[in-house]
Amino acid sequence: MRQDHLITATQLSRPDIEAVLDRAREIDGSREAFEQRYSGSVLALCFFEPSTRTKMSFETAAKRLGAETIDMGSIESSSVKKGESLADTVRVIEGYADALVLRHPSEGSAKMASEFVDVPVINAGDGAGQHPSQTLLDLHTIRERHGLDDLTIGIMGDLKYGRTVHSLASALTNFDATQHFISPESLRLPRSVRFDLHESGAQVREHTELDAVLPELDVLYVTRIQRERFPDENEYHQIAGEYRIDADTLSAADPDLTVMHPLPRVDEIAADVDETSHARYFEQAHNGVPVRMALLDMLLGGDAA
Amino acid sequence: MSPDRELRVSKIRNGTVIDHITGGQSLNVLAILGIDGSEEFSLSIGMNVPSDRLGRKDILKVEGRELSQSEVDVLSLIAPEATINIVRDYEVVEKNRVERPTEVVGVLSCPNRNCISNDDEPVETRFAVMDDGVRCDYCSEILRDRIAEHIDV
Numbered sequence: 490m491r492q493d494h495l496i497t498a499t500q501l502s503r504p505d506i507e508a509v510l511d512r513a514r515e516i517d518g519s520r521e522a523f524e525q526r527y528s529g530s531v532l533a534l535c536f537f538e539p540s541t542r543t544k545m546s547f548e549t550a551a552k553r554l555g556a557e558t559i560d561m562g563s564i565e566s567s568s569v570k571k572g573e574s575l576a577d578t579v580r581v582i583e584g585y586a587d588a589l590v591l592r593h594p595s596e597g598s599a600k601m602a603s604e605f606v607d608v609p610v611i612n613a614g615d616g617a618g619q620h621p622s623q624t625l626l627d628l629h630t631i632r633e634r635h636g637l638d639d640l641t642i643g644i645m646g647d648l649k650y651g652r653t654v655h656s657l658a659s660a661l662t663n664f665d666a667t668q669h670f671i672s673p674e675s676l677r678l679p680r681s682v683r684f685d686l687h688e689s690g691a692q693v694r695e696h697t698e699l700d701a702v703l704p705e706l707d708v709l710y711v712t713r714i715q716r717e718r719f720p721d722e723n724e725y726h727q728i729a730g731e732y733r734i735d736a737d738t739l740s741a742a743d744p745d746l747t748v749m750h751p752l753p754r755v756d757e758i759a760a761d762v763d764e765t766s767h768a769r770y771f772e773q774a775h776n777g778v779p780v781r782m783a784l785l786d787m788l789l790g791g792d793a794a
Numbered sequence: 795m796s797p798d799r800e801l802r803v804s805k806i807r808n809g810t811v812i813d814h815i816t817g818g819q820s821l822n823v824l825a826i827l828g829i830d831g832s833e834e835f836s837l838s839i840g841m842n843v844p845s846d847r848l849g850r851k852d853i854l855k856v857e858g859r860e861l862s863q864s865e866v867d868v869l870s871l872i873a874p875e876a877t878i879n880i881v882r883d884y885e886v887v888e889k890n891r892v893e894r895p896t897e898v899v900g901v902l903s904c905p906n907r908n909c910i911s912n913d914d915e916p917v918e919t920r921f922a923v924m925d926d927g928v929r930c931d932y933c934s935e936i937l938r939d940r941i942a943e944h945i946d947v
């Protein structure tokens with residue numbers, strides 16, 4: 490990649506994405522070849538909010554490359570709790586590690602952190618902003634099944650606060666993809682994301698219901714609608730229920746439809762979908778390891794794509 | 795220039811006359827300049843003055859006060875037609891139009907409350923200037939019609 494950091498998916502060009510995914514494919518084919526490549530390197534996992542999944546995925550990727558990982562322990566006992574600024578925290582940790590992975594509740598936190606340190610910063614989620622490494626593994630999953638061009642994708646659920654959605658939508662503008670966004674009115678894509686999609690000339694449609702668009706989809710990407718987005722419990726249950734899928738819902742879909750989810754899911758995809766050939770979300774989660782290995786390889790190795 | 799207009803822009807001895815301010819924006823311009831009337835120098839404000847070019851315009855005359863570049867930059871966002879006249883010894887010695895900057899640093903606050911630039915961090919806010927608004931460099935939030943409400947100086 491031509492960048493030193495991975496902050497947003499909007500910074501990624503088609504060649505950047507393809508280079509990482511090609512490398513991930515190569516790693517998938519011959520893990521041994523990469524096993525000790527980064528022995529002696531240290532990756533800092535700076536998680537300011539809990540995320541067992543993403544953290545473990547990065548940790549596994551680092552270890553499979555032979556690198557060590559360090560983390561901040563529990564937030565409760567750390568200096569952050571004592572009021573240290575993020576700018577100070579990352580400048581201290583920079584001295585311990587060769588790259589930083591950052592998860593933080595404020596939008597723009599990874600961007601700011603990258604301005605204070607010289608080692609690569611990977612944004613592992615900044616509030617309701619972006620989550621670009623998730624996007625790379627999502628794209629890897631789609632690419633291995635369908636390819637990334639001539640693709641029709643439906644993205645459903647909480648599109649307003651869903652950072653995985655924001656990153657995925659913007660990365661897909663590099664490809665010949667038609668994007669359908671399906672959500673309740675109150676959780677549609679934020680203005681800044683719609684602006685970027687519009688500027689890029691992407692083919693985009695917004696819907697409040699899945700039914701009409703489901704039969705044309707190659708991929709359905711489901712995200713969770715969270716309880717805390719609604720002041721009223723009943724309203725939440727009613728709305729969330731409308732964006733839930735089960736095996737029966739999918740009987741109207743193309744037989745080759747791929748169903749994805751960034752996980753963890755609660756009940757937005759019923760367990761009976763797991764048994765269908767549509768379900769790819771566990772494979773998607775597993776793809777996090779080779780894709781993050783590829784990403785680390787390119788950022789730590791200073792590789793120009 | 796009509797005699798009447800000449801009078802309006804040259805009545806101060808030394809200082810700045812900001813003319814052709816979008817009608818109704820002069821109080822926001824004062825906010826940008828950090829002027830609240832408690833200062834020693836004299837200040838006059840004309841609001842909704844008839845103007846050939848703008849229909850209605852505001853005009854500000856500030857004795858003994860120079861504008862910094864960042865002040866001029868933000869001024870250009872809320873009063874894009876403004877002209878800045880530097881007055882010395884009752885004469886207009888310099889007349890400049892404001893120019894739209896490519897970015898504004900440290901003068902606007904981000905409307906997104908969850909933006910890192912609103913946390914207690916050692917950074918100045920930074921906005922890229924677009925055709926019809928500004929955009930936060932940190933969180934990408936777009937600010938269009940209510941720029942004046944987010945002036946933070």
Ligand SMILES: [Zn+2]
Binds near residue numbers: 906933
């Ligand atoms: Zn912001």
